[in-house]
Amino acid sequence: xxxxxxxxxxxxxxxxxxxxxxxxxxxxxxxxxxxxxxxxxxxxxxxxxxxxxxxxxxxxxxxxxxxxxxxxxxxxxxxxxxxxxxxxxxxxxxxxxxxxxxxxxxxxxxxxxxxxxxxxxxxxxxxxxxxxxxxxxxxxxxxxxxxxxxxxxxxxxxxxxxxxxxxxxxxxxxxxxxxxxxxxxxxxxxxxxxxxxxxxxxxxxxxxxxxxxxxxxxxxxxxxxxxxxxxxxxxxxxxxxxxxxxxxxxxxxxxxxxxxxxxxxxxxxxxxxxxxxxxxxxxxxxxxxxxxxxxxxxxxxxxxxxxxxxxxxxxxxxxxxxxxxxxxxxxxxxxx
Numbered sequence: 268x269x270x271x272x273x274x275x276x277x278x279x280x281x282x283x284x285x286x287x288x289x290x291x292x293x294x295x296x297x298x299x300x301x302x303x304x305x306x307x308x309x310x311x312x313x314x315x316x317x318x319x320x321x322x323x324x325x326x327x328x329x330x331x332x333x334x335x336x337x338x339x340x341x342x343x344x345x346x347x348x349x350x351x352x353x354x355x356x357x358x359x360x361x362x363x364x365x366x367x368x369x370x371x372x373x374x375x376x377x378x379x380x381x382x383x384x385x386x387x388x389x390x391x392x393x394x395x396x397x398x399x400x401x402x403x404x405x406x407x408x409x410x411x412x413x414x415x416x417x418x419x420x421x422x423x424x425x426x427x428x429x430x431x432x433x434x435x436x437x438x439x440x441x442x443x444x445x446x447x448x449x450x451x452x453x454x455x456x457x458x459x460x461x462x463x464x465x466x467x468x469x470x471x472x473x474x475x476x477x478x479x480x481x482x483x484x485x486x487x488x489x490x491x492x493x494x495x496x497x498x499x500x501x502x503x504x505x506x507x508x509x510x511x512x513x514x515x516x517x518x519x520x521x522x523x524x525x526x527x528x529x530x531x532x533x534x535x536x537x538x539x540x541x542x543x544x545x546x547x548x549x550x551x552x553x554x555x556x557x558x559x560x561x562x563x564x565x566x567x568x569x570x571x572x573x574x575x576x577x578x579x580x581x582x583x584x585x586x587x588x589x590x591x592x593x594x595x596x597x598x599x600x601x602x603x
Contacts (some may be wrong), residue, residue, distance in 0.1 A: 275312055278321060280342045284334065285325075295324050315377065319399035326405040332440040334559040335405045337445045344420060347374050349486045354472075356480035360418045360426070361468035364391055366415070370487045376494055378406060379510050388429060388466045393459040394510045400557035405434045407459040412447040414461060422470040428463050432456035436563045441486030455563045457572070500525075501541040504532075508550040515574035518543045551586050555581070566593055 278301065285292035299321035325334055344351045357363040362383075363390040367471070368391065379394045393410055395403035400565050418426050428450040437454040444452050448461070492517055495503065507521055522532040536542055551573045558569045570581035585593045 276346050277338075278528070280320070280346065281321075281325065281334075281338055284338050285331075288331070288334075290331070295328070296321055299324060315399075319402035320581060322405045323399065323401045326401045331413055332438075336410040336412050336443060339409035340416050340447055342409070342413055344417050349483055350374055351488060353483035353487055354417065354421060355474045355475045355479060356474050356483055357421070357472045358475045358477070358480075359468065359472060360422050360470050361389060361465075363418070363421055363472060364389070364468065364485075366484075367391070368572060370491060372494060373487060373490045375406065376427070376498060377403070378410070379504060383395040384465055389463045389465045391461050391463075393461065400553070400561055403557075404433075404561065407433055407435075411459065411461050415448060418468075418470075420461075421472045421474075423473050424467075424470050426463065426467045426470070428461050430460075430462045432458065432460045434459055435561050499539060500532075500535050501538065501539045503547050504536065504541075504543065505550055508547055509554065512547075512550055512574050513556060513572050516547075548584075548588075551575075553595065555585055556596075559593055569593070 277481070278296065282292045282296070285295075300317045301321055322335075325331055326332070344354050347354070349375050350366070352361040353366050353370070364382050368382045371378050371380050372380040377395060377399075380391060381394075382389065382391045382422055382599055384390075391414065393407060395406050411433070415426065415428060428448060430446050430451050430453070431444075432453040435454060441452070441454070450462075503525070504521055507524060508516060518532060519529050522529045525532065527535075535545065536546070555569060556566050558572065564572070566581065567578045572590060573581060575581040582592055585596070589596050
């Protein structure tokens with residue numbers, strides 16, 4: 268079964284950004300198993316590991332600081348396929364953000380989002396699976412910028428956010444965030460988010476069209492079902508666990524979300540050579556490594572984010588996997 272992932276058209280825009288900086292991205296893309304990124308077709312997809320590998324190389328390149336902030340600004344609304352066209356048919360910026368949170372998995376299956384109105388503010392949170400941590404950090408930077416730039420292009424208005432937050436530690440290029448997100452930015456946060464003034468989100472979309480919107484939502488629903496159908500069940504479960512691990516999700520809760528019985532979920536995972544317990548254990552460990560290596564979160568915070576009862580339980584589980592305590596691993600991991 269083919270594992271669907273994000274539209275590979277994003278790599279074509281990455282290639283263009285590299286060329287504008289005077290870089291030839293072919294070597295980076297070839298190392299990730301990709302040919303000529305400039306000839307990638309619209310709507311074409313790549314396996315998740317290949318896309319993640321390419322983005323990781325770009326994210327870690329010593330001469331490409333803040334590259335994903337720039338990429339987020341460069342990707343136009345139309346690059347998101349039918350979802351982008353649906354954005355353009357919305358009535359308001361708020362409705363477009365609601366569609367993003369509902370259908371983002373079409374473009375990036377490892378990403379989920381939720382939107383909430385809190386008093387005079389509208390908060391959009393982005394949850395990226397940390398199966399590939401640096402890929403997730405890169406996506407978070409690009410998405411926060413892209414959401415802001417898209418809101419402005421859709422409405423023709425200058426929209427200034429109130430705040431933004433990212434889970435990774437403050438990078439050396441933190442000052443460059445202000446160029447793209449002119450608002451207070453919190454690093455080492457519990458989630459990735461961007462906060463708008465609610466009144467700004469009521470701005471009308473210049474190309475709003477209710478008939479087109481209805482038809483495009485139907486198409487997006489079809490694409491979402493296709494993504495879900497063509498993704499291994501174990502990968503869907505792993506993604507759900509990564510996005511909700513702080514709640515210590517049970518197999519019963521996950522089965523219900525998938526509209527399956529617990530018995531059927533166990534059987535289908537077993538047919539794929541997986542188990543719910545091992546998937547949860549693996550997700551927690553991958554996230555633990557990410558938090559220890561890429562953030563300044565305290566052990567107690569990490570334990571809470573991973574859904575452990577307390578820090579002692581986290582330390583015990585981590586040592587069982589790595590043979591050393593989280594603190595000892597962190598001292599080595601941050602130097603690698």
